[in-house]
Amino acid sequence: xxxxxxxxxxxxxxxxxxxxxxxxxxxxxxxxxxxxxxxxxxxxxxxxxxxxxxxxxxxxxxxxxxxxxxxxxxxxxxxxxxxxxxxxxxxxxxxxxxxxxxxxxxxxxxxxxxxxxxxxxxxxxxxxxxxxxxxxxxxxxxxxxxxxxxxxxxxxxxxxxxxxxxxxxxxxxxxxxxxxxxxxxxxxxxxxxxxxxxxxxxxxxxxxxxxxxxxxxxxxxxxx
Amino acid sequence: xxxxxxxxxxxxxxxxxxxxxxxxxxxxxxxxxxxxxxxxxxxxxxxxxxxxxxxxxxxxxxxxxxxxxxxxxxxxxxxxxxxxxxxxxxxxxxxxxxxxxxxxxxxxxxxxxxxxxxxxxxxxxxxxxxxxxxxxxxxxxxxxxx
Numbered sequence: 001x002x003x004x005x006x007x008x009x010x011x012x013x014x015x016x017x018x019x020x021x022x023x024x025x026x027x028x029x030x031x032x033x034x035x036x037x038x039x040x041x042x043x044x045x046x047x048x049x050x051x052x053x054x055x056x057x058x059x060x061x062x063x064x065x066x067x068x069x070x071x072x073x074x075x076x077x078x079x080x081x082x083x084x085x086x087x088x089x090x091x092x093x094x095x096x097x098x099x100x101x102x103x104x105x106x107x108x109x110x111x112x113x114x115x116x117x118x119x120x121x122x123x124x125x126x127x128x129x130x131x132x133x134x135x136x137x138x139x140x141x142x143x144x145x146x147x148x149x150x151x152x153x154x155x156x157x158x159x160x161x162x163x164x165x166x167x168x169x170x171x172x173x174x175x176x177x178x179x180x181x182x183x184x185x186x187x188x189x190x191x192x193x194x195x196x197x198x199x200x201x202x203x204x205x206x207x208x209x210x211x212x213x214x215x216x217x218x219x220x221x222x223x224x
Numbered sequence: 225x226x227x228x229x230x231x232x233x234x235x236x237x238x239x240x241x242x243x244x245x246x247x248x249x250x251x252x253x254x255x256x257x258x259x260x261x262x263x264x265x266x267x268x269x270x271x272x273x274x275x276x277x278x279x280x281x282x283x284x285x286x287x288x289x290x291x292x293x294x295x296x297x298x299x300x301x302x303x304x305x306x307x308x309x310x311x312x313x314x315x316x317x318x319x320x321x322x323x324x325x326x327x328x329x330x331x332x333x334x335x336x337x338x339x340x341x342x343x344x345x346x347x348x349x350x351x352x353x354x355x356x357x358x359x360x361x362x363x364x365x366x367x368x369x370x
Contacts, residue, residue: 029310054344208294
């Protein structure tokens with residue numbers, strides 16, 4: 001937690017955290033660092049395979065469906081909605097952290113509930129998309145889509161898509177679970193008793209990271 | 225980049241957490257996403273901005289979004305320089321990581337096209353969509369599930 005910092009502070013002279021944050025928060029940063037490299041390895045291997053292929057399925061042909069719209073051609077619309085939901089839930093998470101800083105327990109509860117709802121909505125959207133693609137015959141090891149030049153595509157496309165969005169979806173799921181635990185702890189008054197809401201901040205860091213990864217997944221699979 | 229001086233002007237951490245920059249960041253992120261969508265739609269309708277130009281634009285916009293999420297939502301910009309550096313310096317590995325592996329994939333494709341002409345021919349041969357046991361999306365379209 002940031003406290004008043006005298007000018008000319010010597011950070012490395014011992015006796016205090018040279019990073020001016022609490023231990024758990026620093027470790028959350030380092031965990032996210034390692035998780036970023038895990039996701040990075042996934043996305044970069046996807047990029048390597050894609051660069052080594054002469055042709056690749058066109059995302060605008062594959063991801064064009066929207067719930068209850070039948071076979072209307074709506075590329076990018078559904079995934080934009082998912083992006084919006086995740087950014088929105090990231091905002092409510094920061095608002096929860098801000099409320100925690102102000103020591104407002106009721107507001108923290110309110111924003112945590114909104115964040116959890118956002119996370120569940122995102123998971124619902126992803127479940128729909130997976131079901132839809134599975135209905136079209138796409139799954140690990142099965143790729144019904146043709147390359148953009150009309151030739152037969154390998155299963156690399158679906159394998160990477162389901163693995164990476166699945167890994168991200170699992171992160172969202174764990175984020176929702178963490179947020180629910182934080183909500184329960186907040187309702188029990190644990191943080192108010194402790195006098196600070198640092199746990200909310202750490203959960204928040206994780207939640208924003210999930211949003212951050214989605215930004216890259218969105219670009220790599222739906223735009224490029 | 226933040227420095228120690230910005231934090232010294234505040235007596236406590238509360239002052240850093242006013243909600244105005246949060247909403248400003250939200251509008252920036254939403255705006256960038258909308259710009260990406262508009263560009264993609266224009267490209268689909270007219271094919272005007274060539275795909276390789278668009279890809280560069282997407283990557284820049286994506287990095288901008290990543291910057292705003294990390295700096296504002298994750299609050300890194302308002303931490304002290306030591307913390308920023310302990311995150312930012314290892315993240316530079318990604319520069320090598322992306323360039324090395326993507327160019328490796330590209331070189332593999334070029335070598336394979338040069339020495340395996342059969343594969344090159346196959347990968348450029350359009351195949352009728354209704355052929356085979358698994359239906360292509362176009363054939364499946366009318367009865368496709370919701």
